[in-house]
Amino acid sequence: MADVTTDLTAPTTRAPRGPRLLFLLGPAFVAAIAYVDPGNVAANLTAGAQYGYLLVWVLVAANAMAVLVQYLSAKLGLVTGQSLPELLGSRLRTGPRRLYWVQAELVAAATDLAEVIGGAVALYLLFGIPLVLGGVIVGVFSIVLLAVQNRYGQRHFEFAILTLLAVIAVGFLAGLFVSPVDWGAAAGGLVPRFEGTATVLLAASMLGATVMPHAIYLHSSLSRDRHGVQTSDGAIRRLIVATRWDVAAALVLAGAVNIAMLLLAAASLGGVEGTDSIEGAHAAITAALGPVIGVIFAIGLLASGLASTSVGAYAGAAIMGGLLKVRIPLLARRVITLIPALVILAAGIDPTTALVLSQVFLSLGIPFALIPLVRYTGDRRIMGVHVDQLATRVFAWIVVALIVTLNVALIVLTFFG
Numbered sequence: 001m002a003d004v005t006t007d008l009t010a011p012t013t014r015a016p017r018g019p020r021l022l023f024l025l026g027p028a029f030v031a032a033i034a035y036v037d038p039g040n041v042a043a044n045l046t047a048g049a050q051y052g053y054l055l056v057w058v059l060v061a062a063n064a065m066a067v068l069v070q071y072l073s074a075k076l077g078l079v080t081g082q083s084l085p086e087l088l089g090s091r092l093r094t095g096p097r098r099l100y101w102v103q104a105e106l107v108a109a110a111t112d113l114a115e116v117i118g119g120a121v122a123l124y125l126l127f128g129i130p131l132v133l134g135g136v137i138v139g140v141f142s143i144v145l146l147a148v149q150n151r152y153g154q155r156h157f158e159f160a161i162l163t164l165l166a167v168i169a170v171g172f173l174a175g176l177f178v179s180p181v182d183w184g185a186a187a188g189g190l191v192p193r194f195e196g197t198a199t200v201l202l203a204a205s206m207l208g209a210t211v212m213p214h215a216i217y218l219h220s221s222l223s224r225d226r227h228g229v230q231t232s233d234g235a236i237r238r239l240i241v242a243t244r245w246d247v248a249a250a251l252v253l254a255g256a257v258n259i260a261m262l263l264l265a266a267a268s269l270g271g272v273e274g275t276d277s278i279e280g281a282h283a284a285i286t287a288a289l290g291p292v293i294g295v296i297f298a299i300g301l302l303a304s305g306l307a308s309t310s311v312g313a314y315a316g317a318a319i320m321g322g323l324l325k326v327r328i329p330l331l332a333r334r335v336i337t338l339i340p341a342l343v344i345l346a347a348g349i350d351p352t353t354a355l356v357l358s359q360v361f362l363s364l365g366i367p368f369a370l371i372p373l374v375r376y377t378g379d380r381r382i383m384g385v386h387v388d389q390l391a392t393r394v395f396a397w398i399v400v401a402l403i404v405t406l407n408v409a410l411i412v413l414t415f416f417g
Contacts, residue, residue: 038118171300
């Protein structure tokens with residue numbers, strides 16, 4: 001351990017390798033949980049079941065955007081020693097700062113809604129547990145995970161989340177090996193196109209489930225909390241190099257899981273009745289690919305809900321602390337934010353519909369997190385010698401423009417056809 005610390009604070013820019021690099025990985029894998037949460041499951045299964053391979057390109061493009069976005073967020077935390085919400089909180093006047101917090105908190109609430117509902121559905125599929133009770137169980141488990149973070153620190157929390165991420169990957173990738181995927185048609189799905197308003201709505205839902213606002217806010221906090229506030233340019237450069245590997249590995253895994261969900265649905269659920277819900281999709285997967293694959297899929301969904309709801313609570317706390325400069329215990333926040341999801345489950349609202357709509361809402365919140373992130377990482381006064389290069393800034397603003405355009409199209413087509 002001492003060797004690693006000495007190496008990090010040396011004034012060299014030599015990239016970390018081998019065990020030293022592995023020691024620095026982790027924050028991006030926690031943030032990546034946001035990219036494989038139950039909202040992704042609902043959006044991707046719906047897209048594949050209803051439109052086959054048409055929207056594969058949306059996932060590929062969204063994941064490419066996510067790699068850049070999460071890298072910039074982590075870099076911001078490393079260079080400034082502050083999270084994105086903290087930087088916003090220190091630069092906004094009181095009124096705008098509170099309004100900004102309201103929209104960010106609503107985004108976090110929508111995230112939490114999707115995660116608790118998804119975990120509850122998984123418990124129902126596996127054990128027949130009523131949805132409301134399942135939501136309570138998911139909430140209690142997330143409290144346990146957050147208690148691990150509070151008591152033992154971020155490294156142990158990262159290990160717990162990484163374990164659940166491995167379960168998620170197996171759960172959603174397993175079916176791909178036995179499903180009759182048309183790889184030619186899947187390749188054709190890489191060509192960008194839509195087929196009517198409904199596909200634009202789904203694309204926005206998939207984008208909102210992939211490039212998630214709370215993950216943008218969170219990653220800057222995760223990288224800073226994990227590596228501490230660094231003052232040596234050499235140490236910062238080496239951490240930035242390690243962060244590139246961290247983000248690339250985590251997001252490639254998350255992207256593979258998302259694409260696998262859509263391919264599985266396109267290959268096995270097309271034309272099957274009832275696949276517009278997670279329960280119906282699970283039943284169809286079980287019928288088409290066997291009960292073992294059905295159980296593995298449900299276990300992956302459960303792990304997704306359990307892990308993502310804990311990460312979502314962590315993100316919400318970072319948002320509140322940075323923008324309101326108010327901190328409440330993570331466990332207390334977890335209890336409070338569990339209530340809306342339990343109300344929706346108790347009201348009998350269709351869980352899958354609630355999940356997809358929550359992802360559309362998340363998509364509308366992306367520009368509020370993304371625009372200041374790109375501005376700050378491209379500002380030499382904030383980033384110093386670590387400011388984004390011109391090519392990075394140009395590509396980042398293109399990403400912002402694409403996301404905003406899609407959101408405007410979503411609003412126009414939804415309300416005016």
